[in-house]
Amino acid sequence: MKTILVTGADGMLGTDLTRYLRKCGHKVFASTIRSMDITKPEQVRRTLVKINPDLVIHTAAYTAVDKAESERELCMAVNADGARNVAMLCGEIGAEMIYISTDYVFDGKKKTPYIETDKPRPIGVYGESKWRGEEAVRSLVERHKICRTSWLIGAHGIAGTNFIEKIFRAADEKKHLRVVNDQTGRPTFTFDLAILLEKLAGVSEWGVFHTTNSGQCTWYELAKTALEMSGRGGIPIEPVSSSEYPTPAKRPANSLLDAPRLCRIGVPLLRNWREALQEYLARRNRRKK
Numbered sequence: 001m002k003t004i005l006v007t008g009a010d011g012m013l014g015t016d017l018t019r020y021l022r023k024c025g026h027k028v029f030a031s032t033i034r035s036m037d038i039t040k041p042e043q044v045r046r047t048l049v050k051i052n053p054d055l056v057i058h059t060a061a062y063t064a065v066d067k068a069e070s071e072r073e074l075c076m077a078v079n080a081d082g083a084r085n086v087a088m089l090c091g092e093i094g095a096e097m098i099y100i101s102t103d104y105v106f107d108g109k110k111k112t113p114y115i116e117t118d119k120p121r122p123i124g125v126y127g128e129s130k131w132r133g134e135e136a137v138r139s140l141v142e143r144h145k146i147c148r149t150s151w152l153i154g155a156h157g158i159a160g161t162n163f164i165e166k167i168f169r170a171a172d173e174k175k176h177l178r179v180v181n182d183q184t185g186r187p188t189f190t191f192d193l194a195i196l197l198e199k200l201a202g203v204s205e206w207g208v209f210h211t212t213n214s215g216q217c218t219w220y221e222l223a224k225t226a227l228e229m230s231g232r233g234g235i236p237i238e239p240v241s242s243s244e245y246p247t248p249a250k251r252p253a254n255s256l257l258d259a260p261r262l263c264r265i266g267v268p269l270l271r272n273w274r275e276a277l278q279e280y281l282a283r284r285n286r287r288k289k
């Protein structure tokens, strides 16, 4: 069992991850922006030196992809400099580090899924900031894992703003939904990702890993499936192109992350996103009762 510090522990992934690691018997310290602001090097130093963890799982981030286009400085301060602050201390105290990264480090122009060795080329401020974070971790922490994931869906933290909840709210408010159908990715459920991260924490392999659920879909297909599975299949939903639904940040058309490395080291891939979505909806129903 390890002593693990989870940053961003009250976020969508951080909440599920902290709970699962505790369930597995690890000694877990859960840090939030209130207990350790990662943009403040002295706070990071004080916390890491005091806890002296075996492993830091760094989930904390600025995650407002569209807002980042107009808040570049803040986004870079948290995702690039903040990650560097954490990495620096991990390097100093000899802790392992798992850095959670994103499909948005890629430009989405590849015709096939991205693998761990493909060269990142971010097309937005958020993706660039996460890529800079990756580079800091790579240069400062010898025993590091960069775990890229995509299209996160979880019940905690900013749950009200996860894609499924946004679609359900829109379905309640509007007669007709329009959802982008030319971006393809792998929805990844935080309760599944927590299990994979715990497994990876026990593996002495370092570098980049792709950590997503399996299968693939567009945002439109994800929305339609979620509505159907929740008994609202009758709600009109129209597939549109990204150009018909402009957003401040450009997003990769191809967000698919393949994980040949996980296969090579014998770590099973996560289940298909449809199965995980079914569980998300079942859990959601139980919470509502």
Ligand SMILES: NC(=O)c1ccc[n+]([C@@H]2O[C@H](COP(=O)([O-])OP(=O)(O)OC[C@H]3O[C@@H](n4cnc5c(N)ncnc54)[C@H](OP(=O)(O)O)[C@@H]3O)[C@@H](O)[C@H]2O)c1
Pocket: 007, 008, 009, 010, 011, 012, 013, 014, 032, 033, 034, 036, 037, 038, 039, 058, 059, 060, 061, 062, 063, 078, 082, 100, 101, 102, 103, 130, 149, 150, 151, 152, 153, 157, 158
């Ligand atoms: N969401 C996705 O679709 C997605 C996809 C791929 C990768 N990722 C990556 O996965 C990780 C988890 O994402 P998530 O969606 O779970 O994020 P989230 O819910 O937004 O959680 C991020 C957490 O980081 C905290 N944070 C922000 N600034 C901080 C600071 N200066 N110091 C300390 N903590 C700070 C936030 O606190 P406040 O809420 O109080 O600001 C929040 O608790 C992130 O690294 C993200 O880049 C996410």
